[in-house]
Amino acid sequence: MPEVVEVGDSVEAVRLLERVFAGARLRGLRRLLEERGMIRRCSPLRLGGRVYAVDSAFPSSPVNLVGGSLSLVAVGAVRRGDAWRTLRRWLVYESFGDVDADYVRGFARLQERRLAVSLEGPEAVIIDGELVPRPGRSSVWSSVVEESRRLVGLAERGVLVAGVLKRSYSRTIASRLGLPVSDRALASAVLDRGEVLEAAHPSRELAERGCVEAFYKPLRGPPLAVKLEACCPRGADCCGLAAFLASEAGATGF
Incomplete structure (x- = not known):
């Protein structure tokens, strides 16, 4: 059919x-x-339990407060085959103004990659989105590109690196x-x-x-x-x- x-x-x-x-x-x-x-x-690769998936989450717009605005970024990783996981959170606060949504997006991508390259003994690391994302206008994106190169460099150390879109x-x-x-x-x-x-x-x-x-x-x-x-x-x-x-x-x- x-x-x-x-x-x-x-x-x-x-x-x-x-x-x-x-x-x-x-x-x-x-x-x-x-x-x-x-x-x-x-044929699917025969991968063991050291396969990690890394992703992030953040609100589409900041929360407006009396004295400014804030946003929350959460980045987590899980491992295939067991209950291991880790979660990191950050508050992004701007006094007397709005938090830049482009900065928050870039900061989340940066922390995803920092977590990915810090994992111990991975066989494969899978992230959400492009391996090297297109930079936004915020200054944080230069760090995102640099950290993305470090992530891609894991392949030279025997690690499978992938981004799923x-x-x-x-x-x-x-x-x-x-x-x-x-x-x-x-x-x-x-x-x-x-x-x-x-x-x-x-x-x-x-x-x-x-x-x-x-x-x-x-x-x-x-x-x-x-x-x-x-x-x-x-x-x-x-x-x-x-x-x-x-x-x-x-x-x-x-």
């Missing part, structure tokens, strides 16, 4: 995807990607094929469950370190592709890491 991928309630969006991914053309696109070695089905509108792969859709829409259409669409990372710095961007379709949950940025140690297969994450996905697909 074929899978149905919900792409939205916009008539224009539905018509666009019907035109782009019409039967014969969809098969042709898949064949082209297969010929380029970009679609693969890999819940929402992705990149068009790196699709634009090479002349398609007016996102890479995630393309991957959702051409991949079967458990398959991986993999390409070199568009960032020259990360590509030179052997990092890739990939899309995988989880074995459970909605049949929508998930984007992955991964930096794997020399000799390790990032496709196997994507297959591992596809097999570990919950009911939401993440």
